[in-house]
Amino acid sequence: MSTRVEKTVEFKISRFDPEKKKHYVSTFKVPIRKGTTLLDALLYIKDHFDDSLTFRQSCRMGICGDCATNVNGKPMLACYTQVMDLGADSLTVEPLSNSPVIKDLVVDMQPFFDTYKRIKPVLIKPEEEFKKPGEFSQSPRELEKYWDLTLCIKCSICNSACPAVIDEKFLGPAALTATYRFLTDSRDQGLDQRLKPMADNIWLCTQCNSCTMFCPKKLTCASAIVDDHSLLVEAGDIPRTVKDVLESVYKYHNPMGTPQAKRMEWATNLNVKTFPTTTKADVLFFTCCSNVYDQRNQETARTMASIFNNMKVSFATLGAEEWCCGDHMLRLGEKGLFEELAEHNISMFKKFNAEKIVTLSPHCYNTFKNDKPYSDAGLNVQHYTQFLAEALQKGSIKLSKPIKKRVAYHDPCFLGKRNDVFDAPRQILQSIKDVELVEMMRTRQSSFCCGGGAGRVWTEDALPDKRPSTNRLQEALSLNVDTVAVACPYCVTTLEDAVKVLDVENKISVKDILELIKEAL
Amino acid sequence: MHALYGKATSYSNIEFYDEWFVTSLIVGNATAKGLTALEMKTGQMYAFQGKSVVMATGGHERIYEFTTFSHTTTGDGMAMAFRAGAALEDMEFVQFHPTGMVPSGVLITEGARGEGGYLINANGERFMKKYAPEKMELAPRDVVSRAEQTEILEGRGLQGPYGPYIAIDLRHLGEEKINLRLPLIRDVAIKLGGVDPVKEPIPIRPAAHYSMGGIKANIKTETPISGLYASGECSCLSLHGANRLGTNSTAECLVFGAVSGEQAAKHALSTGLHELQQEKLATEEKRVFNQILGSEGSERVSDIRDEMRRIMNEKAWIYRRGDQLESGLKEIRQLKQRFKKIKVQDKGRPFNTGMLNALQLEFMLGLAEVTMVCALPRNESRGAHSRTDYPKRDDQNWLKHTLAYYTKDGPKLEYIPVTITRWPPVARTY
Numbered sequence: 036m037s038t039r040v041e042k043t044v045e046f047k048i049s050r051f052d053p054e055k056k057k058h059y060v061s062t063f064k065v066p067i068r069k070g071t072t073l074l075d076a077l078l079y080i081k082d083h084f085d086d087s088l089t090f091r092q093s094c095r096m097g098i099c100g101d102c103a104t105n106v107n108g109k110p111m112l113a114c115y116t117q118v119m120d121l122g123a124d125s126l127t128v129e130p131l132s133n134s135p136v137i138k139d140l141v142v143d144m145q146p147f148f149d150t151y152k153r154i155k156p157v158l159i160k161p162e163e164e165f166k167k168p169g170e171f172s173q174s175p176r177e178l179e180k181y182w183d184l185t186l187c188i189k190c191s192i193c194n195s196a197c198p199a200v201i202d203e204k205f206l207g208p209a210a211l212t213a214t215y216r217f218l219t220d221s222r223d224q225g226l227d228q229r230l231k232p233m234a235d236n237i238w239l240c241t242q243c244n245s246c247t248m249f250c251p252k253k254l255t256c257a258s259a260i261v262d263d264h265s266l267l268v269e270a271g272d273i274p275r276t277v278k279d280v281l282e283s284v285y286k287y288h289n290p291m292g293t294p295q296a297k298r299m300e301w302a303t304n305l306n307v308k309t310f311p312t313t314t315k316a317d318v319l320f321f322t323c324c325s326n327v328y329d330q331r332n333q334e335t336a337r338t339m340a341s342i343f344n345n346m347k348v349s350f351a352t353l354g355a356e357e358w359c360c361g362d363h364m365l366r367l368g369e370k371g372l373f374e375e376l377a378e379h380n381i382s383m384f385k386k387f388n389a390e391k392i393v394t395l396s397p398h399c400y401n402t403f404k405n406d407k408p409y410s411d412a413g414l415n416v417q418h419y420t421q422f423l424a425e426a427l428q429k430g431s432i433k434l435s436k437p438i439k440k441r442v443a444y445h446d447p448c449f450l451g452k453r454n455d456v457f458d459a460p461r462q463i464l465q466s467i468k469d470v471e472l473v474e475m476m477r478t479r480q481s482s483f484c485c486g487g488g489a490g491r492v493w494t495e496d497a498l499p500d501k502r503p504s505t506n507r508l509q510e511a512l513s514l515n516v517d518t519v520a521v522a523c524p525y526c527v528t529t530l531e532d533a534v535k536v537l538d539v540e541n542k543i544s545v546k547d548i549l550e551l552i553k554e555a556l
Numbered sequence: 557m558h559a560l561y562g563k564a565t566s567y568s569n570i571e572f573y574d575e576w577f578v579t580s581l582i583v584g585n586a587t588a589k590g591l592t593a594l595e596m597k598t599g600q601m602y603a604f605q606g607k608s609v610v611m612a613t614g615g616h617e618r619i620y621e622f623t624t625f626s627h628t629t630t631g632d633g634m635a636m637a638f639r640a641g642a643a644l645e646d647m648e649f650v651q652f653h654p655t656g657m658v659p660s661g662v663l664i665t666e667g668a669r670g671e672g673g674y675l676i677n678a679n680g681e682r683f684m685k686k687y688a689p690e691k692m693e694l695a696p697r698d699v700v701s702r703a704e705q706t707e708i709l710e711g712r713g714l715q716g717p718y719g720p721y722i723a724i725d726l727r728h729l730g731e732e733k734i735n736l737r738l739p740l741i742r743d744v745a746i747k748l749g750g751v752d753p754v755k756e757p758i759p760i761r762p763a764a765h766y767s768m769g770g771i772k773a774n775i776k777t778e779t780p781i782s783g784l785y786a787s788g789e790c791s792c793l794s795l796h797g798a799n800r801l802g803t804n805s806t807a808e809c810l811v812f813g814a815v816s817g818e819q820a821a822k823h824a825l826s827t828g829l830h831e832l833q834q835e836k837l838a839t840e841e842k843r844v845f846n847q848i849l850g851s852e853g854s855e856r857v858s859d860i861r862d863e864m865r866r867i868m869n870e871k872a873w874i875y876r877r878g879d880q881l882e883s884g885l886k887e888i889r890q891l892k893q894r895f896k897k898i899k900v901q902d903k904g905r906p907f908n909t910g911m912l913n914a915l916q917l918e919f920m921l922g923l924a925e926v927t928m929v930c931a932l933p934r935n936e937s938r939g940a941h942s943r944t945d946y947p948k949r950d951d952q953n954w955l956k957h958t959l960a961y962y963t964k965d966g967p968k969l970e971y972i973p974v975t976i977t978r979w980p981p982v983a984r985t986y
Contacts, residue, residue: 052904053906054904069750070659070660070748070749072748083858087902087908087910089902089908090909092627093629095660095748096660096662096663096744097743097747097748099626114748115748117747137597137907138907144574145574148572156558156565157565157566189558
């Protein structure tokens, strides 16, 4: 069987010889036709060039989950991917991340399956129920509630993409999704037994969304984990740290537990207009609790206000009426609290007649765009990097001072992975004179989370070497950069913490893009 | 499968040996005593003692080029049982499914026709009207597969880069119905064939799909070897006769999987462990590591494998003819000779899939030979076995089961009568 060869693609395959303990790379050139899957290409190499090339495979139709592998940094099923669709002439093929390599592309799946066994992936009912003859029936509507989550093929792609699994205490996206699948099964009676195994570790999930993005069966793992959170919150089975955050927001409408009256202290002497004194401005500046209360991040808010002023943009904030956007609360599972916050903010936006909202945090940005009820309110919202990239393009701001620095940009998950905003922050950095912008190895969609999402920025209790922030900073250090640039207050907090943990303050610094802009103005 | 896996994990007395590759059964005095297996991760071989051994290893259709089978289901269990002295029964009866997607062979489920899909030839005709005017596309698998093959042989197949094919057209069902009723088919067609069935027909042709034959076993799944049980496709309980009906293999797995489990457990409770002779392990290590891994010939495993599949597709396919089966058998036997001169490039022990491919090829060559040997003398057409030189069913001479036994000089055949209960065979008309 043969058809026209469309092109020849170079495969650079990561190899590991377990007997010699040797890592190396093999390069092969493979003729690609319409219909050639990645798996076909690997089999072609094994048949024609090197039968020692080792990978798992079986069903070749996306069902067994054996052939999951990292291609150009993204985990995927080799059999379910057309090489032509990747649109590349050279592909780097590596084993899945977060599992020890046995040989070449084969990783040890045992820990993954051992974890899976811990969650009891089987109906839980009293013993006597199973002895009765007959089926446990349910209606099509009851089945519909969890059906999509039964399509998991245990390929461990989610595990490979997940930043939280570097702490083996964490059950991982597959097991947590399966837990929710059983929790929503009308036949299951195992609520207590199911909540227990995840109660002390599910909070390590940062909601970076990688599991959902890369799932070949399109399971909404990240949402399932939020739903798990909700059930734990409902049952009151939550750690002290999570409880404290939620209580602060209940009482003070911000996670810092600081009175709202102090919300504008950051803007002293900056001439920032606030609601209700001002009820109309071109831009509603949504600052984020982290930037107004955390002294380290206040400078970011101040810089943005100065830029607005320099640009002569009419802007205002909601002042003490700006409540936490609720993103972290929603993702911690406190949906009721989130709705209360959202309804308040939406009503303020309406009173303000906000035509355009600019946020400092990707978390506010994301929730305004994508989470009901915000998403139903038809808000026109921009992240500040989008606003400034536009301004730079129009020439309404100019960055004149050079900054002679080697800078790596870390994609915040809620800006990149969740909203595909990858270019605006890079455009800003590239427009600063003398900045040498380097890409992280795990970048854009494959970016590795800082570990701050879904409240973890406040609840972190993992050992330093098991924190995503440490892992990420080490990657930046390996690139010999002076600065890690970010565009999210939580990335600043977590990565700066990693700088201290690794004791590398003299080698590298973490800066919000706004801080660099301030230097360059 | 996932439900079964989940259930199995709930029993603390089930030990999983994931990624252990069984290489042989240990049988003595017509009693199963255990098996030898490679731990893939390390490449170490071990002997297992077992009071009962259940074969649930699937069929052998990877001996064909175009099949719905996964790459790794290569009939190893059938081949091992055969070598250990069990009979393989009715191996000439291989079911061909009408809708294997071109070029991968991935199954387009019966549901695609069930929901109203049309089968179309190069003239744009729904050709089934000639073969089964009432049932049309919903005629039994063997009838539809033969009809497709006839269309292709008579030059009415569509021409594609992967050879002549038939089209299954779902377009008239509309996007909404396709998404609702056949979402996985759409996904598979796009991902694996680069074809969106909402917009264009899916290229298909008949594909080897199921083995009616297998390890001879009775209704309790017992084989003539004490302690050895077989269930599912690797077995032949004569459940499907010469021609399985669609969906019956799922029922077979559910029913006889449970039966074999019960029987094996009962047997294990009533007997002790058998002494294993140490030389059994040593002999098997010699076979696997010295003869196969250590072979220093020049033949590529993949070349022999592809050649075997080509021969089987050409000479033991849907339509068969005596002279072709004869020459095909000869060619398969030549391949068995060539196999003795293979070379596995990878000489390492851990996770050596090159070596495992060689072991699987050896099993498949044995099963290809058995399939040919069983098909050759059956001078009639029955069920899935269609001989163009003997197009009629011959109950007088061939209402009997074929049994194949291993001998050093090739399979030896015996025949046993068919037990007819309620439904004597009659002419099938559609």
